[in-house]
Amino acid sequence: MSILIKNASIVLTQNSKREKLKNSCIYIEDNLISEISEKPVSTEVEYVIDARGMIVLPGLINLHTHVPMTLLRGYGDDMILEDWLNNRIWPVEAKLDKESISAGTKLGLLEMIRSGTTCFLDMYFFEDVIVEVTKEAGLRAFLGFSLLDFGTPEYRYEELFPACENFLKKWKNSDLIKPVVAPHATYTCSAETLQKSLDLAEKFDVLLHTHCSETRNEIYSVMEKTGLRPVDVLKKHGLLCERTILAHCGWITKNEVSEISRAGAKVAHCPVSNMKLATGGFAPLPEMLKENVAVGLGTDGAASNNTLDMFETMKFTALLHKHHRWDPCVLPAQTVLDLATISGARCLGIDDKIGSIEEGKTADIIIVNLRKPWLTPVHDPVSLLVYSARCSDVYATIVDGKILMLDNTFYTLDYNSTLREAQMQAYNLTKS
Numbered sequence: 001m002s003i004l005i006k007n008a009s010i011v012l013t014q015n016s017k018r019e020k021l022k023n024s025c026i027y028i029e030d031n032l033i034s035e036i037s038e039k040p041v042s043t044e045v046e047y048v049i050d051a052r053g054m055i056v057l058p059g060l061i062n063l064h065t066h067v068p069m070t071l072l073r074g075y076g077d078d079m080i081l082e083d084w085l086n087n088r089i090w091p092v093e094a095k096l097d098k099e100s101i102s103a104g105t106k107l108g109l110l111e112m113i114r115s116g117t118t119c120f121l122d123m124y125f126f127e128d129v130i131v132e133v134t135k136e137a138g139l140r141a142f143l144g145f146s147l148l149d150f151g152t153p154e155y156r157y158e159e160l161f162p163a164c165e166n167f168l169k170k171w172k173n174s175d176l177i178k179p180v181v182a183p184h185a186t187y188t189c190s191a192e193t194l195q196k197s198l199d200l201a202e203k204f205d206v207l208l209h210t211h212c213s214e215t216r217n218e219i220y221s222v223m224e225k226t227g228l229r230p231v232d233v234l235k236k237h238g239l240l241c242e243r244t245i246l247a248h249c250g251w252i253t254k255n256e257v258s259e260i261s262r263a264g265a266k267v268a269h270c271p272v273s274n275m276k277l278a279t280g281g282f283a284p285l286p287e288m289l290k291e292n293v294a295v296g297l298g299t300d301g302a303a304s305n306n307t308l309d310m311f312e313t314m315k316f317t318a319l320l321h322k323h324h325r326w327d328p329c330v331l332p333a334q335t336v337l338d339l340a341t342i343s344g345a346r347c348l349g350i351d352d353k354i355g356s357i358e359e360g361k362t363a364d365i366i367i368v369n370l371r372k373p374w375l376t377p378v379h380d381p382v383s384l385l386v387y388s389a390r391c392s393d394v395y396a397t398i399v400d401g402k403i404l405m406l407d408n409t410f411y412t413l414d415y416n417s418t419l420r421e422a423q424m425q426a427y428n429l430t431k432s
C-alpha cells in the first residue's frame with residue numbers, strides 16, 4: 001500500500017529536535033515513511049489524504065491497559081477499591097469466556113482506533129483471543145499473559161506456566177504483536193511466581209509487565225507478607241530490570257525512583273485511573289524524568305478510567321502534577337506529548353521504529369482535524385493537542401502503513417456489530 005498525506009498544515013515530527021514542519025507531505029510506501037517533503041512526491045499512490053487544516057503526529061501509545069475490561073465500563077463507579085474489586089470486578093471476571101473477551105477486545109480496539117492510539121501494552125486473561133482480535137484490527141500491541149498465585153478465569157495455577165510458555169512460543173515472531181510475561185503484582189504473586197515469570201521472560205527475551213505500588217494498602221500488605229516494599233520485592237527476585245514496565249508507581253519513594261532508574265526499569269503512569277480510584281499517591285513523575293527513567297502513559301482498563309482516551313490522559317497528566325506541586329511549569333505540554341509518543345516507544349524498546357515521524361521509520365501516524373471551535377486559533381499545536389483536543393478530533397489512524405480509520409470510516413472492524421456484540425456480552429456478564 002502507498003499513501004500520500006498532502007498539505008498537512010503541521011507535522012509534529014517528535015524527532016530529536018522536536019521539529020514542527022508546516023505545509024508538508026508524507027509519503028508512505030508499504031509500511032515505512034519513505035519521504036517527508038514540502039512538495040508532493042511525483043509517483044503514483046493508492047491513497048491520497050488531504051490534511052489541510054490538520055496536525056499530523058506519531059500515533060499515541062497506551063502503555064497500560066486491560067482491553068476487554070471495556071465491557072465493565074461504568075459498572076461499579078464511585079466505590080472503595082477493595083469493595084469494587086471484591087463485589088463488582090472479580091465476580092464478573094470469573095464468568096469471562098472467549099466470546100466475551102473477543103467482544104470486549106473488539107470494543108476496546110475500536111475505541112483506540114477512533115481515538116488515535118496505534119500501539120498498546122495489555123495485561124489480561126484469554127490473551128490468545130486478544131492476539132487474534134488485535135491482528136484482525138491491525139493495531140500494534142504488546143500483549144501480557146497474566147500470572148497470579150490463584151490462577152486466572154482461564155487456567156488453574158498449575159496450568160499457567162506451561163500455557164504462558166506456549167503463548168510466548170506461538171507469538172514470539174509475530175509481526176505487530178509481541179507477547180509479554182505479566183506477573184500481576186507483588187501482592188498477588190509469590191516469590192515462586194515472580195521467579196518463574198522472570199525465567200520465562202529471559203528464556204524468550206520478552207518484556208515483563210506488572211502492577212507496582214498502586215495503592216497504600218498494597219504497600220502495607222506486601223510489607224506484612226514479605227517485610228519489603230513492592231519495588232524491593234521485585235528487586236530481590238531480579239524483576240527490577242530493563243525488560244520490566246511497572247504500572248502506576250503512585251506510592252514510591254525518591255529512593256525507589258533512583259532504584260528504578262539504576263535498574264533501567266520503565267514506568268507506565270496512569271493518572272486518570274489513579275484519581276478515579278482515589279489511590280491518593282502521586283507518582284513522582286518530575287523526579288523520574290529528572291533521573292532519566294523512561295516513562296509512558298497508560299489509561300488502565302476502562303473499568304477504572306472509564307475510557308481508553310489518551311488525549312484525556314495527556315491532559316490529566318499535565319494538570320495532576322501542576323496542581324499537586326503548585327507549579328504550572330511542571331510537565332509542560334511538549335513533555336506530556338513526548339510521554340505519549342516517543343517515550344512510550346522507548347519503554348517498549350522500539351523507539352528506533354515508532355514514536356516519531358522520520359524517514360525510514362514505520363508509519364504509525366495519526367491525523368487530528370483542527371477545524372473545530374475548541375482547536376482554534378493555532379498558537380501552539382502541542383498545547384492544542386494536550387490541553388484542548390478531544391479523542392473524537394482524530395481524523396485518521398494509520399498503523400504499519402495501513403489505514404485503520406479515515407474520516408470515521410473503519411477498515412478493519414465493523415462499527416455497528418462491534419457495539420451491538422459488546423452490549424450483549426456486557427449484559428450477559430452482569431445480569432444476576
Ligand SMILES: [Zn+2]
Nearest residue numbers: 211247300301
Ligand atoms: Zn491495571
